[in-house]
Amino acid sequence: xxxxxxTVMHFLLNRRSRPAKTLSTPIPNKDELIELLSAGARTPDxxxxxxxxxxxxxxxxxxxxxxxxxxxxxxxxxxxxxxxxAKKQLDDGHLAVAVIEVQKESEKIPSIEQTYSAGAVCLxxxxxxxxxxxxxxxxxxxxxxxxxxEKSGLxxxxxxxxxxxxxxxxxxxxxxxxxxxxxDEIVEWL
Numbered sequence: 207x208x209x210x211x212x213t214v215m216h217f218l219l220n221r222r223s224r225p226a227k228t229l230s231t232p233i234p235n236k237d238e239l240i241e242l243l244s245a246g247a248r249t250p251d252x253x254x255x256x257x258x259x260x261x262x263x264x265x266x267x268x269x270x271x272x273x274x275x276x277x278x279x280x281x282x283x284x285x286x287x288x289x290x291x292a293k294k295q296l297d298d299g300h301l302a303v304a305v306i307e308v309q310k311e312s313e314k315i316p317s318i319e320q321t322y323s324a325g326a327v328c329l330x331x332x333x334x335x336x337x338x339x340x341x342x343x344x345x346x347x348x349x350x351x352x353x354x355x356e357k358s359g360l361x362x363x364x365x366x367x368x369x370x371x372x373x374x375x376x377x378x379x380x381x382x383x384x385x386x387x388x389x390d391e392i393v394e395w396l
Contacts, residue, residue: 246331
């Protein structure tokens with residue numbers, strides 16, 4: 207058995223995402239972000255397919271994506287409040303990492319395992335960012351699954367989709383903890 211790492215256990219038992227709308231500057235610099243991306247990439251990956259990749263979004267790119275979301279939303283008759291929420295998320299962001307699921311042909315590795323691996327990357331990047339002292343939040347929304355947004359905005363291929371946008375920055379407020387699941391209700395012992 208490995209020795210217990212109390213610091214890591216304390217972090218995991220107390221971790222809390224920071225609302226993206228409360229994140230400000232400064233943001234991680236390139237070297238700091240490379241470290242976080244490296245930690246994010248250390249996730250379960252059956253068959254070593256690496257069924258994911260990263261796109262770093264910041265500044266004017268986020269603003270352009272916000273404008274694209276508005277155009278797509280109007281064209282597709284998305285309710286105004288949903289368009290505004292998605293646009294604001296992008297407009298207010300200073301740095302976001304799009305974790306892109308990349309489905310790869312494999313006789314041994316099912317598609318669902320590749321999806322789970324991409325989700326694990328999102329959580330690993332989120333936790334690494336929080337552990338490094340940054341505020342971070344994993345967000346999605348109607349826009350990230352929209353094919354026009356994926357292709358025109360992010361240049362994704364047919365076998366790619368957004369697993370999540372991980373927003374990073376400096377927390378401006380510390381949110382209160384939220385209610386967590388009652389283990390008595392979700393754990394079954396056999």
